[in-house]
Amino acid sequence: MNKVMYLEFERCIGCRACQAACRECGDHEGLERNYVDYIDFSENRQTFPMICMQCKNPACAQVCPANAIQITPEGVVLSASEEKCIGCRNCTFACPFGIPKFDFEKNKMYKCDMCYDRSKHDIAPMCASVCPSDAIRFIDHDEMMQLRRQRVQMNMIEGKKPSQDDKWNYVPEFFGVYSD
């Protein structure tokens, strides 16, 4: 897997196409695993998309009493194995990004797996392939670095403008399982 996920939150137009696409992905059983939320509804109507960061040392997996959350050889953090998950929801409270979802009826946790059946073949996850405003992208590492450089040069920050020293702290996140 040579590509990375690249999120530019302020590009989100709130259409929720990513969620509709997520529901259609193989193994997602018609349930979306990503989020589209308002940043601060009392301030404005700006939305943002949110998907799993695929952490290297995932807090969700570390707090799982049943060791049910497995990581693929590529580094994708999968949903809890159905046969192991005891339904305690520790993962939902430990995740620093608030990602794992829980199905109370079926008593199991499910989470964004970067559309593993697609991304393991270098095909863009469903959310990235349908996002009309490029808020979610699945791109080459070099392309992502170029985009980040441009943003720093333009100092494109929504909130308070950072200083020259720390403006690199405010470039958009990229993640995934880039291995090159």
Added chain:
Amino acid sequence: MSDRYFYSTAAKWSFVGFTVLVLSTWIASAGFEHVDMALFGYYIAAVICMIGMVVRLTLFFARPATSQVLKRSLKQMKAEKKRASKAVAATTVNNIVLQKFIWERGWYRWTQHMLIAWGCLGSFAITFGLTFQWMRFDLIDIETYQIVVFNIPTIKMAAHGLFAELVYNGLNITALMLLVGVLMALYRRINDQDVKVTQRFEFDILPLLMLLIVTVSGLLLTVSYVFFGGFIHHELALFHQLTVIIFLCYFPFGKLFHLPVRPMAASVPMNYREVEADETRVCAGCGTRYATDNQVEDVQAILQAQTIQLGLSDGTQLSDYCQPCRRSMRVKMQLNLMNGQLPTHPVDTNTGMSMPGFGRPKETKGEAKDETPVR
């Protein structure tokens, strides 16, 4: 967990387990008088299985997350005996015996899992019962058998009665349950495109094939002596024994290990929430109720034990916030819209570098330059 702890704990409990098994056989077989040497291979395999299980469980319960469940369960049992026992009993019936949550995933899966689960448990009970001599049949007279459990004579039964036939064919019945369940599971594993996304041959298919070969070879024994006058019965018996021995040695290390671990699910409602109203923990950000105090305490203790730092500069932890607040904070951090609290440590994501947005450490100018992302 240190190596020393692991070796000493695993060795101690393996020894205890072995002693208990041999002692139980000694008692149940009246000083080894009734030991069936034909089952000796099964005996050795069962002991190896027990040792493997001890090794796996030692590793398993040494995990901070798993040991925290044990600690919390014991605490709850002591603190709220009545509520705890009621919750455990209800969850055991719904979750383990009836497996209602699998029904919610579909009748097909429920049927296949019930057949496999109870087929396996039934077969284990009969096989281990006979192998360790916990149970045997004594001939009282020419028409009557008596079941002897732990060397204590219990019920008598007519040698050709319906009950006796059911008892003799116990393994055939459980084997038939297993056969149907395993074939259903294999059909699903082969044909369901969704399942194929994450399934692995060695983890998901291999145990089914092992169960299938054990079941079929066992049933062939019956076919041989009922329909073919015992044709190649001896060879089949040896082959079946070999398959069971391989299966028992594999058991603690594959997918079927969820069998001894799954009952942990019975402790969840007792420890945390039974109904939504049990959630009393208030989000430090928006004030909504999102968890129980017990659970947030446990999660924070586990994270601390694993030195995963998810604290904020105002002393709160990320788990003190509800999920929507945590998502919103990540975005606000990146867009520099956060006022006040800042994360104290970066989060190690898969890019191998700290995240510029949410995971940014609180740093003063000139410090922690190694955390600065690649430019």
